[in-house]
Amino acid sequence: MPDLLEHLNPEQLAAVTLPGVSALILAGAGSGKTRVLTTRIAWLISTGQVSPYQILAVTFTNKAAREMQIRLSAMLTHNIRGMWIGTFHGLCNRFLRTHHRDADLPALFQIMDTQDQLAVIKRMYKSMNIDDERYPARQLQYFISGAKEQGLRPNQVEAFDDYTRRQVELYAAYEQVCQREGVVDFSELLLRSYEVLARNQSLREHYQHRFRHILIDEFQDTNLLQYRWLKLLAGKETSVFAVGDDDQSIYAFRGADVGNMQRFQQEFAPIELIKLEQNYRSHGNILDAANALIRNNQTRLGKNLWTRESQGDPLRIYVAPSEYDEALFVVDAIKGLTGAGVNATEIAVLYRSNAQSRVLEHSLFNAAIPYRVYGGMRFFERAEVKHALAYLRLASNPGDDGSLLRVINFPARGIGVRTLEGLQAAAQGAGVTLWQAACSSRVSGKAGAGVAAFVRLIESLGPATAGMRLPEIVEHVIAASGLLEHYKNEKEGQERLDNLRELVAAAELFEREVETGAPSIDTTGNSDTLTAFLAHAALEAGDTQAAEGRDALQLMTVHTAKGLEFHTVFITGLEEGLFPHDQSLNELDGPEEERRLMYVALTRARRRLYLTYAQSRTLHGQFRYNVASRFLDEIPPPLMQWLSPTPANLVAESESPRRDEAAESRPPREIERGPGFRIGQNVIHAKFGTGVIVNAEGRGADARVQVNFRDAGLKWLSLEFAKLEAA
DNA sequence: GTATGGAGCATGTTA
DNA sequence: TGCTCCATAC
Numbered sequence: 001m002p003d004l005l006e007h008l009n010p011e012q013l014a015a016v017t018l019p020g021v022s023a024l025i026l027a028g029a030g031s032g033k034t035r036v037l038t039t040r041i042a043w044l045i046s047t048g049q050v051s052p053y054q055i056l057a058v059t060f061t062n063k064a065a066r067e068m069q070i071r072l073s074a075m076l077t078h079n080i081r082g083m084w085i086g087t088f089h090g091l092c093n094r095f096l097r098t099h100h101r102d103a104d105l106p107a108l109f110q111i112m113d114t115q116d117q118l119a120v121i122k123r124m125y126k127s128m129n130i131d132d133e134r135y136p137a138r139q140l141q142y143f144i145s146g147a148k149e150q151g152l153r154p155n156q157v158e159a160f161d162d163y164t165r166r167q168v169e170l171y172a173a174y175e176q177v178c179q180r181e182g183v184v185d186f187s188e189l190l191l192r193s194y195e196v197l198a199r200n201q202s203l204r205e206h207y208q209h210r211f212r213h214i215l216i217d218e219f220q221d222t223n224l225l226q227y228r229w230l231k232l233l234a235g236k237e238t239s240v241f242a243v244g245d246d247d248q249s250i251y252a253f254r255g256a257d258v259g260n261m262q263r264f265q266q267e268f269a270p271i272e273l274i275k276l277e278q279n280y281r282s283h284g285n286i287l288d289a290a291n292a293l294i295r296n297n298q299t300r301l302g303k304n305l306w307t308r309e310s311q312g313d314p315l316r317i318y319v320a321p322s323e324y325d326e327a328l329f330v331v332d333a334i335k336g337l338t339g340a341g342v343n344a345t346e347i348a349v350l351y352r353s354n355a356q357s358r359v360l361e362h363s364l365f366n367a368a369i370p371y372r373v374y375g376g377m378r379f380f381e382r383a384e385v386k387h388a389l390a391y392l393r394l395a396s397n398p399g400d401d402g403s404l405l406r407v408i409n410f411p412a413r414g415i416g417v418r419t420l421e422g423l424q425a426a427a428q429g430a431g432v433t434l435w436q437a438a439c440s441s442r443v444s445g446k447a448g449a450g451v452a453a454f455v456r457l458i459e460s461l462g463p464a465t466a467g468m469r470l471p472e473i474v475e476h477v478i479a480a481s482g483l484l485e486h487y488k489n490e491k492e493g494q495e496r497l498d499n500l501r502e503l504v505a506a507a508e509l510f511e512r513e514v515e516t517g518a519p520s521i522d523t524t525g526n527s528d529t530l531t532a533f534l535a536h537a538a539l540e541a542g543d544t545q546a547a548e549g550r551d552a553l554q555l556m557t558v559h560t561a562k563g564l565e566f567h568t569v570f571i572t573g574l575e576e577g578l579f580p581h582d583q584s585l586n587e588l589d590g591p592e593e594e595r596r597l598m599y600v601a602l603t604r605a606r607r608r609l610y611l612t613y614a615q616s617r618t619l620h621g622q623f624r625y626n627v628a629s630r631f632l633d634e635i636p637p638p639l640m641q642w643l644s645p646t647p648a649n650l651v652a653e654s655e656s657p658r659r660d661e662a663a664e665s666r667p668p669r670e671i672e673r674g675p676g677f678r679i680g681q682n683v684i685h686a687k688f689g690t691g692v693i694v695n696a697e698g699r700g701a702d703a704r705v706q707v708n709f710r711d712a713g714l715k716w717l718s719l720e721f722a723k724l725e726a727a
Numbered sequence: 728g729t730a731t732g733g734a735g736c737a738t739g740t741t742a
Numbered sequence: 743t744g745c746t747c748c749a750t751a752c
Contacts, residue, residue, distance in 0.1 A: 061741060089742045113742080186742050221741090254740060353738050358744090375740085412728070539742060559739050581738055597739080620737055621743035 004042055004075060015274045016040045020049075020212070022240040023272040024219075024264055028305045029290070029603035030281030030565065033243055037215055038068050040241065042075040044213060052083035054212040056233065059087055060221055062540045064563070068217075084211070088226055089186055092193040093535055096184075102203065103196050106182040108397045108531055111538035115381065116402050117141060117185045123405070124170075124177050127428060135170065143167050144174060148187035149223045149255045151194065181401050181433060190225050197232045208235025219244030219264070223255040227263065240268060246301050247294050250559060250597045252589060261301065279305045279603075281565055283312025286609050289635045290602040296634055297592045305603075314641040316610045317632065323356075323573075323614040327363035330570055333610060334369060334553060336704050336716040337568055344370065346567035348554040350601050352579035355619065356572065357555055364553065374556035379542030384487065384496040385503055389537055391481045392474065395461040396530055398435040401427075405434070411486035413450040423451070457481065470529045471508040478504070506542075507533060558601045569605035571598075574613040575626035598631045611640075683707060684725045688715060 005013060012032055015025050016039045027033035041057060044050050059065045065086045072080055084091055093111065096103050112120065121137045124130075147157050154172040159165040178184060184192065197204045214234055216222070219242040222230075234240050242264055249258045265271060279287055287305045294300070320326035330349060338344050349360060349371075357373055364371045379385065387410060390403035398404070409415040427437035435458075441451050461480065465473040478484050478500050487493035487500070510533050554566065558579075561569075573579055580594035587593075602609065611632065616625050632640075681693045691709035704718050717724065 087742060093742095111742090189742085251740075253738080355737075355743090409728095416728080541742080557739065578738095583738060593739095618743070 004039060004046065008036075008039070009278055011274055011276050011278070012036050012039075015276070016043055018239075018241070018272055018274075020237075020239045021270070021272055022234075022264075022268040023242070023274060024261065025241070025243040025274050025276060026301060026303055027243050027245055027276040028279060028303050029245065029248060029600070030279040031276035031305070032280055033245075033276065034064070034067060034071070034217070036276065037217060037241075037243055038071040038075065041068075041072060041213075041215065045076060045078055045080075050212050052078055052080045054210060055083050055085075055215070056091070056211045056213070057083070057085040057215045057217075058091060058230075059217040062087055062090070064217055065090070087539070088229075089189050090539055092189040092229075093539060095193045095196075096189065097535075099196055099203065102200055103192050104179075105184070105192070106397070106399075109182045109184055110393050110397055110400050110403070111189070111535055112178075112183050112185045112402065113381065113538050113541065114141070114186070115386070116183070119402055119405075120177055120183070121170075121174060123401070124174060127424065128173065130170070135166065140167060140170055140174075144171050145185070145187050146255065147171060148185075148191045149225050151191060151225045151228055153191075177401075180399075182397055182399055183402065187225070190229060194225060194229045194232065197229070204232060205235070207233055208238060211235070211238055213239055213241065215241040215243070217243055220246050220249040220258050220261060221251050221256045222260050224257055224260070227257070227260045231267070234268075240264075245303075247297075247303065247596055248562065248600050250562065250593060250600060252593055253587075275303055277303055277305055279307045281606050282307065282603060283309050283607055285311050285314055285639045286602060286605050289315055289609075289639050290599055292636050292639075293595065293602065293631060293634045294599045297595055299589075299592060313608055315635065315639055316608070316643055317640050318610065318612040318643045319628070320612060320614045320644070321616065323359045323617045324363070326572060326612050326614040327359045329612060330360065330572065330610075331363045331367045331369065332706070332716050333570070334364075335367070336718065337608075338369075339716075340704075340718050342567055344551045344553045347570075348556065348561060348564070348566040348568070348604065349570045349572060350556060350558050350561050350604070351572050352558060352581055352597075353573075354557060356578075360555060360572070364555075370552040371555050372552040374554070374560045379499070379502070379506075380537045381541055382496075382499055384483065384499055387483055388474070388478050388481070388500060388503055389534065391458075391461070391477045391483075392530065393534055394435075394458050395465070395477065396528075396534070398458055399433040401434045404438075407481070408434075408438075408454055409450075411482040413454055415450040415454070419451065470511045470533060471504050473530060474504050474507040506537075510536060558597050561604050562600050565604055565606055567606050568608040568610070569601070570610045570612065571601045572612050573617075574611055574629040574632055575617065576629055577624075577626060578617070578619070579629055579631070595631065595634075598629075681726060685709065685717070686723055691715075 005016065008016060009032075012035070015023070015036050018040075025033075025036065027036065037057070041055060044055065045052055057065075057068060059068065069080070069085060072085075084094070086094070096105060096109070097107075100107050100109065118137055118141055121140055122132075125132055125135075125137060147154075154168050154175065157164075157168050157171070159168050178188070197207070211233060214230060216230065221244075230240065242261075244261060246258050246261055249256060252258070265273070282290075284307055287307055288311075291304055318326070318329050320329055334344070334347060337347060351357060351360070354375055361371065361373065380389070387407055390400075390406040393400050393403040394407070405420075408420070423434055423437050423441060426441065427434050430437065438451050438455055441448070457480065461477060464480065465476050468476065483500065484497070487496045490496070511529060514529055514532070558571075571579075579598070580591060584590035584594050613628055613632070614626065616623065618624075682690065683693060684690050685707070688707070688709040691707040693705045693707050704716055705724070706716050707724075709715060
């Protein structure tokens with residue numbers, strides 16, 4: 001058991017073994033945050049201070065929750081099933097399933113994702129004759145989520161103008177629809193749990209007494225409602241252990257409130273404050289650059305990362321004339337790196353906005369470099385998967401109008417717009433759900449036959465699948481609904497069929513995890529595995545893209561890269577207007593949030609960091625010239641090595657001569673190692689023949705030259721491996 | 728019920 | 743520039 005605490009540095013050890021008080025752990029990037037969190041839990045349990053049952057550990061992403069569980073089960077021999085560990089939404093789901101009566105929800109309530117939520121709003125607009133131009137559905141969706149994340153119900157939202165008053169009315173109407181249909185959106189999970197706890201004293205005291213330790217990951221990302229939820233759960237005896245990094249707060253735009261860190265210090269006082277500043281990830285130059293950059297922010301609690309590692313390479317800066325040249329540079333550099341033995345999965349190309357990936361992808365494709373792009377459509381969000389899930393949801397809760405509308409005529413059953421309008425009118429008139437209206441529908445003719453067939457189909461699903469295992473149920477529903485047949489007959493249906501098969505596989509995996517009691521799967525309070533699976537599908541939307549090959553290069557936005565690390569990182573598009581982004585500059589705290597974003601980007605790299613920008617770029621069909629990002633000016637020049645001087649920075653250098661170290665930041669005219677190699681030098685290569693050196697980078701073992709061969713064209717060669725001879 | 732085209736539009740994103 | 747959404751036409 002003491003070996004749990006081995007290899008912890010003094011600050012980590014202090015944090016892990018804090019006696020039962022509340023604490024704020026300021027954990028810098030790469031400082032072993034997850035390790036501290038999980039080791040503390042393991043320490044609390046293995047020293048017998050608490051049982052797993054008394055611990056609540058909450059994260060933002062399923063991935064983080066899973067990682068915690070995996071690490072914990074490696075550290076402990078205890079059964080941790082009784083522990084509450086998961087995402088805010090997952091835990092609230094568990095809570096509401098158990099206390100659905102107190103929460104005034106049906107036992108089989110369904111969870112809507114953002115797509116479903118938008119569909120509900122649009123449907124409501126139609127029945128209320130709302131002008132979508134004046135009150136865009138998307139905007140109302142933000143309005144509702146925003147209000148809920150502040151903990152506000154319609155009657156609590158302050159409205160000083162007619163427009164807002166109308167939005168509040170629509171918010172109220174939306175709530176009625178959801179309540180009638182037994183569906184909840186993501187923020188409702190939290191708000192509803194919060195309200196149950198706030199209103200029900202005995203329940204609240206039960207949980208406050210139960211949870212002796214509450215641990216929160218990524219505390220800087222919490223919103224106001226999450227903060228208040230935690231505060232309600234924490235009793236007098238509870239110690240709250242909040243881990244976060246204000247410098248990595250990059251989600252203010254979706255409601256995260258760094259102010260929670262100050263709030264926590266005041267309202268949970270007295271608390272312990274521990275800073276984890278030793279970084280175990282990056283070389284010194286990378287950290288120095290990150291520290292120097294973030295020092296430009298005014299509002300921060302203050303931290304300075306340091307490392308025992310060597311300084312390492314300087315940051316490599318490349319200025320490209322256009323985004324195409326930027327992409328070509330990245331491709332060349334990657335070829336060099338993988339050629340020198342760096343695994344492609346250990347290389348990440350980061351950008352500020354998704355639109356930038358296209359040019360990069362194009363060049364990578366042409367160069368036949370396998371890559372993987374993060375972001376975009378996720379597995380459980382695909383249309384065919386959602387169709388299948390809609391049938392499953394109807395089997396368990398036919399009152400779910402959204403699911404009914406999605407599939408009542410898919411595959412086509414001859415139920416057209418007019419029939420549907422009739423059904424909707426009947427439902428509205430009688431104040432019932434569409435399903436009830438459909439059951440008592442007396443539509444005649446073909447449409448009537450279609451509706452009747454649909455009703456019979458849904459009604460048959462329950463009895464037909466009784467006693468089946470989850471994957472069999474899913475398989476049955478896919479076939480009985482006609483989805484299978486439909487996609488088989490569709491020309492481009494193969495991929496959709498594959499996804500449906502994948503859904504059966506997902507059900508299989510899910511069932512296995514339920515049986516083996518994997519703590520990530522939670523069936524507490526669920527009446528059956530199907531309901532749990534449907535909640536799982538909504539709460540964990542799955543991966544964004546199937547892995548394309550094993551050794552694929554990683555492409556993603558800086559936001560997506562948070563929490564990850566790579567041997568080599570390229571930060572591209574470092575231009576004013578792009579990074580920092582134009583639109584952020586008008587926002588309150590926008591510029592500082594952009595800088596934190598850059599800080600996150602820099603600290604992803606372990607060994608090697610490339611910063612690139614394009615002097616010109618076409619964005620949204622608009623060609624424009626750009627100046628270098630301010631962030632490049634905020635990194636001390638001695639830490640940087642310019643791989644391609646631009647006239648601009650040559651001028652700058654002659655105007656203000658820099659210290660001696662600045663010599664490193666100029667492109668190397670002489671290439672160390674290999675006698676007398678220079679740019680412009682003619683060389684001979686055993687395989688490629690004769691050529692001329694046109695570019696060079698790196699020193700020592702890293703030194704590489706770009707040679708334009710007469711026959712073989714442009715090639716990057718590592719001086720260490722390639723046998724080059726002067727001609 | 729599906730195909731086509733034009734208008735409008737364009738940060739970041741977890742559950 | 744490229745997509746998403748909606749209206750219109752078949």
